Amino acid sequence: MRKQYDMELNKLNTQLVDMAAYVEQAVSDALKALENRDEQLAHQVSKNDREVDRMEREIEDICLMLLLRQQPVAGDLRFISAALKIITDLERIGDQAQDICEISLTMDPKPIASPLTTIREMFKESSAMIKMAVDAFITKDEELANECIRHDDVVDALFVDCRTRIIKELQSGHNDPEELIDLLQIAKYLERVADHAENIGEWVIFSLTGHHKDYLGVETFGV
């Protein structure tokens, strides 16, 4: 009984790692699609998002079955609860990658205005955060999860920088406002990607310690 249970817990772990890798790839493809105005790749990311949704549902099923069939011990219950939350954040990151691709499909096929340098940085840093958060979950590394959470400030600062540049360009009147607005929206999506990675870091800490960062003093699912 316990052996089968452990096998299902392992399956949950593996599928969650697969889903994370799939979502990381979507974010990386979204940058390529934007930079090269690669329409085919942009459509591919949108298509792949259905697969992300399918993965989420499959993992949800495993989690609920684990909860139903067994009486998990405290640590396992926290692990399963955290997994249920982490896949919601991963699915949202997949959505943001898709949203970025949809914007890039509507943009003119011409050289992009200067804020792209900052946006490229935002892609790099938010992808690094996803990687940190998922690695922290797999290796049960609380310090790495904390590093991921702290790293959100880097992406927030890049967003503020990007916004300031875009407002300056709008004021100068030299560039197409529609393109600048699209770039700002992409920057906003990347800020959200980082927020979701930060959430995952917080769920890792909850899974390891039973404490939720934003909810000190009360143990959630405190069993």
Next chain:
Amino acid sequence: MRKQYDMELNKLNTQLVDMAAYVEQAVSDALKALENRDEQLAHQVSKNDREVDRMEREIEDICLMLLLRQQPVAGDLRFISAALKIITDLERIGDQAQDICEISLTMDPKPIASPLTTIREMFKESSAMIKMAVDAFITKDEELANECIRHDDVVDALFVDCRTRIIKELQSGHNDPEELIDLLQIAKYLERVADHAENIGEWVIFSLTGHHKDYLGVETFGV
């Protein structure tokens, strides 16, 4: 045993309705804070968002306890699974209300540019969708849930209209680009509020029928 279980199911229902009412109020207060540049109210919405988070955690606890302590029958399992999803969407709507208030706090205390008319419409329509979705959940009304889902097109069309107006104003160069960008971001948040209300409508249908709209052919949690 079954009696206590039914009592807990009822408690779940009541708390979910309370959370929905709280979130609806936050959206309505966000509009007031924006229109009147009411800083005190804007801060209050941000403060109240912690209460929304607390409500979400409390309902999660009830759901997990129901799953753990009992072996729910198929209909109840779907109800509990849908509740777990609905509170995530409600919590996000609360976040969007808070985000709108945070933007309004940074805006100049001067008359707002013309796109506000459309934004006011977006507030009205997205609030109506939240109400429809939650009513559909309480009264188990599949048709009302479908109406809520269809209504998302109205809000999407208003967003496109708002975006077009803002781009025209940016091109004219008569208004402060920063204010226009802020209004566009607020419109984007409202479009998301409507998306979350639509999601809730879809979870209501799943809870009633066992079928998920985006996932035809496969019954999720099909027990």
